[in-house]
Amino acid sequence: MIIFLYGPDTFRSRQKLNEIVEHYKKVHKSGLNLKFFEGEDLRTSTERFDRPEFTTEGFSRMLFEDFRDEFQQISLFQGKKMLILRNIFSNREFKEKFLSNPKGFINTKNIILFYEKNEISSDDPLFIFLKKNAKSQEFKPLKGQSLNNWIKKRFESYKITIEPGVEGKLISLIGNDLWQMDNEIKKIIAYKKGEKIELKDIEILVRTKIKADIFKTIDAMALGDKKRALELLHKHLEKGDSPSYLLSMINFQFRNIIEVKDMIERNKSYSTILREAQFHPFVIKKSYNLAKKFTFKELKKIYQKIFQVDLNIKTGKLNPEIALDLLIAEI
Numbered sequence: 001m002i003i004f005l006y007g008p009d010t011f012r013s014r015q016k017l018n019e020i021v022e023h024y025k026k027v028h029k030s031g032l033n034l035k036f037f038e039g040e041d042l043r044t045s046t047e048r049f050d051r052p053e054f055t056t057e058g059f060s061r062m063l064f065e066d067f068r069d070e071f072q073q074i075s076l077f078q079g080k081k082m083l084i085l086r087n088i089f090s091n092r093e094f095k096e097k098f099l100s101n102p103k104g105f106i107n108t109k110n111i112i113l114f115y116e117k118n119e120i121s122s123d124d125p126l127f128i129f130l131k132k133n134a135k136s137q138e139f140k141p142l143k144g145q146s147l148n149n150w151i152k153k154r155f156e157s158y159k160i161t162i163e164p165g166v167e168g169k170l171i172s173l174i175g176n177d178l179w180q181m182d183n184e185i186k187k188i189i190a191y192k193k194g195e196k197i198e199l200k201d202i203e204i205l206v207r208t209k210i211k212a213d214i215f216k217t218i219d220a221m222a223l224g225d226k227k228r229a230l231e232l233l234h235k236h237l238e239k240g241d242s243p244s245y246l247l248s249m250i251n252f253q254f255r256n257i258i259e260v261k262d263m264i265e266r267n268k269s270y271s272t273i274l275r276e277a278q279f280h281p282f283v284i285k286k287s288y289n290l291a292k293k294f295t296f297k298e299l300k301k302i303y304q305k306i307f308q309v310d311l312n313i314k315t316g317k318l319n320p321e322i323a324l325d326l327l328i329a330e331i
Helices: 010-027 059-072 092-100 125-133 144-157 166-174 178-192 199-205 214-222 226-239 243-265 270-276 281-291 296-314 320-330
Strands: 002-006 034-038 082-086 111-116 135-138
Touching: 002 010, 002 125, 010 034, 010 082, 010 111, 010 178, 010 270, 034 059, 059 082, 059 092, 092 125, 144 166, 144 178, 166 178, 166 199, 178 199, 178 243, 199 243, 214 226, 214 243, 214 281, 226 243, 226 320, 243 270, 243 281, 243 296, 243 320, 270 281, 296 320
Parallel strands: 002 111, 002 135, 034 082, 082 111
Antiparallel strands: none
């Protein structure tokens, strides 16, 4: 069986890929017949499955040979193999070799999954082949009522109710970038702590052109450069970002860092974290780098302080701006 997932909406295609992989792993619990192959040149790829045995020299030649050998090898374990080929369309040599004798791949009982995040030409020979011979699914950007429904279901998946009009307000501010939309939804939910989401919450928490680059602030905090962290924090405030917005962003990002740190502590590889973490690859990369700068004990302590600051602000014990200054000073 050949499966082909493609299209510009990489959020939903990535979800579908994860869904297929998780289903396979449930059926084939050993996971020893699940293999990943990356098609982009390792020197230019910014988002990939890390495979330490790959080298940049002769990458495309080795990729096809590696894939073919894995495909032809008889497994010692029962069950189907699943071979995932990602971003293969940029690898001309692989495509030529694959298409030179494709019959054996078409009739296989194993699963070959092509996942493509890059733009594909409709006259590409591999695209034509896959559209004819694979179970293909295209992920076009959502719009109109489909986008509204996606946002509503996303909130429902967290068992959160929303005020009428929240979907439309989010769309007007963010558009149909589901990676950003999902991050904003998680941030809003974290801020509201299970309460109903109202239109005013969207106004307070969501920014479009004024983006709080909170990673730089957290990086400064991790390096112990409190002066720099405070400078960055006050730049956000000067731009108009509210203290509540900034605290929710700090809270959200530290939650991500803790999640990634937990995976690192459980000896999960970067490629596994990319597949399993439910947020944007850019956020994973930033969180992964920051997680290395903190111990797990330090992260738990910081998260407790964030909770206490949030409580002090909401109960009126501290001025929001002073509370943020104290938070950074105490970390």
